[in-house]
Amino acid sequence: MSANISTQPAASGQGSASLLARLLHMRETGLIAIIFVLFVVMTFASPYFLTWVNMRAMVMAFAVEGIVVIGMTILLISGGIDLSVGSVTALAMVVAGWLFLAGVDPWVASGIAIAACTGIGAIMGYFVTRVGLHHFIVSLAIMVIARGICLLATGGRPLGLFTLPPEFKFIGQGSIGPIPLVIIIFIVAVVAFDLMLRKTTVFRKVFYTGSNERAAAYSGIRTKKVVFLTTTLCSALCGVAGIIYMARFGSAQPTFGLGMELNVIAAAVIGGASLNGGTGTIFGAILGVVLLSVVSSSLALLDVSVYWQDIIRGSILLAAVSIDHYLHKRRR
Amino acid sequence: MSDNLILQISGVSKSFGPIHALKSVDFDLRKGEIHALAGENGAGKSTLMNIIDGILQPDSGEILLDGTAVKITSPTRAQQLGIGFVHQEIALCPDISVAENIFMSATNVSKSLFMDFKALHKKAADVLGQLCDIDPAVKVRDLSISSQQLVEIAKALTLDCRVLILDEPTAALTEKEAQILFGIMRKLADRGISIIYISHRMVEIFDNCDRVTVFRDGQNITTRNVAEIGPGDVVNAMVGRVLGTLYPEKQAEGDRSDDVLLKVKNLSDGSRFHDVSFQLERGCILGIAGLIGSGRSEIVKGICRLEGAVTGEVWLNGQQLATQDYQQSIDAGVVYLSEDRKGDGVFLDMPITVNISALKVEQVASKLGVINRDKEEGQATALAKKLNLKYGRLSDPVSSLSGGNQQKVAIAKMLSVNPKLIFLDEPTRGVDVGAKVEIHKILRDLAQSGVGIVVISSELPELIGLCDRVMVVREGRISGEVSGADITEENVMRLASVTDAAIA
Numbered sequence A: 001m002s003a004n005i006s007t008q009p010a011a012s013g014q015g016s017a018s019l020l021a022r023l024l025h026m027r028e029t030g031l032i033a034i035i036f037v038l039f040v041v042m043t044f045a046s047p048y049f050l051t052w053v054n055m056r057a058m059v060m061a062f063a064v065e066g067i068v069v070i071g072m073t074i075l076l077i078s079g080g081i082d083l084s085v086g087s088v089t090a091l092a093m094v095v096a097g098w099l100f101l102a103g104v105d106p107w108v109a110s111g112i113a114i115a116a117c118t119g120i121g122a123i124m125g126y127f128v129t130r131v132g133l134h135h136f137i138v139s140l141a142i143m144v145i146a147r148g149i150c151l152l153a154t155g156g157r158p159l160g161l162f163t164l165p166p167e168f169k170f171i172g173q174g175s176i177g178p179i180p181l182v183i184i185i186f187i188v189a190v191v192a193f194d195l196m197l198r199k200t201t202v203f204r205k206v207f208y209t210g211s212n213e214r215a216a217a218y219s220g221i222r223t224k225k226v227v228f229l230t231t232t233l234c235s236a237l238c239g240v241a242g243i244i245y246m247a248r249f250g251s252a253q254p255t256f257g258l259g260m261e262l263n264v265i266a267a268a269v270i271g272g273a274s275l276n277g278g279t280g281t282i283f284g285a286i287l288g289v290v291l292l293s294v295v296s297s298s299l300a301l302l303d304v305s306v307y308w309q310d311i312i313r314g315s316i317l318l319a320a321v322s323i324d325h326y327l328h329k330r331r332r
Numbered sequence B: 001m002s003d004n005l006i007l008q009i010s011g012v013s014k015s016f017g018p019i020h021a022l023k024s025v026d027f028d029l030r031k032g033e034i035h036a037l038a039g040e041n042g043a044g045k046s047t048l049m050n051i052i053d054g055i056l057q058p059d060s061g062e063i064l065l066d067g068t069a070v071k072i073t074s075p076t077r078a079q080q081l082g083i084g085f086v087h088q089e090i091a092l093c094p095d096i097s098v099a100e101n102i103f104m105s106a107t108n109v110s111k112s113l114f115m116d117f118k119a120l121h122k123k124a125a126d127v128l129g130q131l132c133d134i135d136p137a138v139k140v141r142d143l144s145i146s147s148q149q150l151v152e153i154a155k156a157l158t159l160d161c162r163v164l165i166l167d168e169p170t171a172a173l174t175e176k177e178a179q180i181l182f183g184i185m186r187k188l189a190d191r192g193i194s195i196i197y198i199s200h201r202m203v204e205i206f207d208n209c210d211r212v213t214v215f216r217d218g219q220n221i222t223t224r225n226v227a228e229i230g231p232g233d234v235v236n237a238m239v240g241r242v243l244g245t246l247y248p249e250k251q252a253e254g255d256r257s258d259d260v261l262l263k264v265k266n267l268s269d270g271s272r273f274h275d276v277s278f279q280l281e282r283g284c285i286l287g288i289a290g291l292i293g294s295g296r297s298e299i300v301k302g303i304c305r306l307e308g309a310v311t312g313e314v315w316l317n318g319q320q321l322a323t324q325d326y327q328q329s330i331d332a333g334v335v336y337l338s339e340d341r342k343g344d345g346v347f348l349d350m351p352i353t354v355n356i357s358a359l360k361v362e363q364v365a366s367k368l369g370v371i372n373r374d375k376e377e378g379q380a381t382a383l384a385k386k387l388n389l390k391y392g393r394l395s396d397p398v399s400s401l402s403g404g405n406q407q408k409v410a411i412a413k414m415l416s417v418n419p420k421l422i423f424l425d426e427p428t429r430g431v432d433v434g435a436k437v438e439i440h441k442i443l444r445d446l447a448q449s450g451v452g453i454v455v456i457s458s459e460l461p462e463l464i465g466l467c468d469r470v471m472v473v474r475e476g477r478i479s480g481e482v483s484g485a486d487i488t489e490e491n492v493m494r495l496a497s498v499t500d501a502a503i504a
Helices: A002-007 A010-014 A018-024 A027-045 A052-075 A085-101 A106-132 A135-154 A167-172 A181-199 A201-212 A215-216 A222-249 A260-270 A280-303 A306-331 B045-052 B075-080 B098-102 B104-109 B119-133 B145-157 B176-190 B204-206 B231-239 B297-303 B326-331 B343-344 B352-356 B360-363 B373-386 B405-415 B431-446 B461-468 B487-498
Strands: B005-016 B021-031 B034-039 B058-066 B083-086 B161-166 B196-197 B212-217 B217-226 B260-268 B276-281 B285-289 B311-317 B333-335 B419-423 B452-458 B469-474 B476-483
Touching: A010 B231, A018 A135, A018 B212, A018 B311, A027 A280, A027 B075, A052 A085, A052 A181, A052 A222, A052 A260, A085 A106, A085 A135, A085 A222, A085 A260, A106 A135, A106 A222, A106 B075, A135 A201, A167 A222, A167 B285, A181 A222, A181 A280, A181 B217, A181 B360, A201 A215, A201 A222, A201 B360, A215 A222, A215 B343, A280 A306, B021 B045, B021 B058, B021 B196, B021 B217, B034 B045, B034 B176, B034 B204, B034 B231, B045 B083, B045 B161, B045 B196, B075 B083, B083 B145, B098 B104, B098 B119, B098 B145, B098 B217, B119 B145, B119 B176, B119 B431, B145 B161, B145 B176, B176 B196, B196 B204, B204 B231, B212 B231, B217 B231, B217 B476, B260 B452, B276 B476, B285 B297, B285 B431, B285 B461, B285 B487, B297 B333, B297 B405, B297 B419, B326 B333, B326 B360, B333 B405, B352 B373, B352 B405, B360 B405, B373 B405, B405 B431, B431 B452, B431 B461, B452 B461, B461 B487, B469 B487, B476 B487
Parallel strands: B034 B196, B034 B212, B083 B161, B161 B196, B285 B452, B285 B469, B333 B419, B419 B452
Antiparallel strands: B005 B021, B005 B058, B212 B217, B260 B276, B260 B311, B469 B476
């Protein structure tokens, strides 16, 4: 068997035919195709769909969440998961908003808020890597605790931050030319993390660790450190997202981000990240976000009840994971 | 003659896409015989066994059981027909007791709502009693690998089968346990049960089996009585060419060097090994023998700082190592090849290139930590060539390779850092004969070029054939050392065996 394979000229691997075959095999290609079909269908179904306003609103809707998706994808690749992303994002808003109302400079307040979220990530990382608990249960506990802190600090009411200076609000509301700053931040983050994930040794160790933690340890990789860092990074990015949301809404909402973890995990998994770790790309995850957003936006434009949206979103997730599982099994 | 046959297979073919795993294979099994099945990995043995066990369906051909044609549609059907299969991989539930594992399928069909643990434990104790001394109430998780393998075998024994397939059952067993197993196999055969015994080990085949069938490239090359054929013939039939000697030439008496490469002094970890001292001279291959659980792997992992803290001194090329963890050990040029290839030796789902660079990705990256793909591929290509790796593309996952080639990837990973000292734990377990010979040659070449080579193996012929010196570990301590002509099975086993009181 192996003899047959080895007699093939090595050069055939680099042919253009195989590149095409590989492209066709890639998850991203399939997602782009689905998104494209949805675009075409929706352009005919609704005259508002392919308008600048709608596109802008759609991208604005997923851009900030996309930053959280980046963190989640990296964490999933390392073999972890984080259910607390929604609460931690809200916590960043509440901490920064509360400090601002107490008279702290908004930039300093934001820095402290992001540091607090990073600290929460470090606490989760500690419980996972040192105490030896599972990510699922640790982040479930933190999800509830962080939400509790938000409600406690605000009495459950949103904090109105009407006196935020305009240069701060610019983060969430400003535009450079016709393009909102939020979208620019999002694109820069996606490109930067996608490149780093694919090209750097630090993130390669994330893949090794998630693919097979024991094999990684037996390759001299400090796997606990890797998992600690990916856990912390995910929470830190939640902090960044929370600050951008605060600047955009001009308020801090203690109940913000309920159910966000579903959307974020779904997007990463639709984009090819595995809950078993070891696989996933930022680009794929972002396509997952785009797909979910296009679907939501389409359903809204088609006047489908909001209650249907959750059902459809969950079904898409199930379908994506099933297809992936099937393809994976066949390849074996 | 034909009424003496329990199983007849004629003209069975099976393809996976373009690959013909079996090409019109004939095979027969007599009542009450132990029939060895030999062949390199990928020769089609497993495919045929999976067809007999109903896991795979043949594309064409016929299976006769007791003279009547049967269709074996699933493993459950195979069980009903009296076919038992002990897989090489252990498939037990780690968190439940040995007894429950043994009777898992019986529990599965039981009509009773409640478990009768008392009866279960008694029945399990009866079955296990023939094999070894394992408490049926302990959880499988708490057993050693070899004991788990014995539980797997016990499980198959309860199935009342007429045909029993054993796929390399001794891979994880000690010599003693293997001998017990062979005794049981013979008893079963005397009761009229037919056994198909898959093994790479010639000694086992020739000492314990009645007939041997050799597979190569999906075909049955030959079926002979063991008495009519020699181990050399079987090996040649397996690889399809005449292999020279199985082992590379050892270090000549006059080439002995006084140049000490590794010196270990009073190494202890406080629990699993104590007061270990030995040294390795340049150019010499040192073997470490010992039963599973004797602490031989732990000593080596201790030197590499893979597990916990150790006390004692390790000197490499005259300098004391002060490594704190395995990463530092790699930086110092001391690497460890794991015994569990699939579990922690390679990343099965990852490309060959990415596996080979794993030990020190920084080597194929810029100072800023950006990986240079050309460099990474160049590294993999060079090492693949050096080790004669057989692969399709370097971007293929390691899982697509045969066992022998997976092991070569694991070795390439070690060599990628230009190590000064390599510890290899069971370097040829589950590796076919051809690759095994190649791996031994590579190790000898490395030793000659000045790299320290230390080999742990459960396979005594391997230690005897490959090593210049063999150190024996017993209960966490070095019990002796043999070299040159004194490296014999008797000498090593005598040093390795625990006192009779401790066996029970």
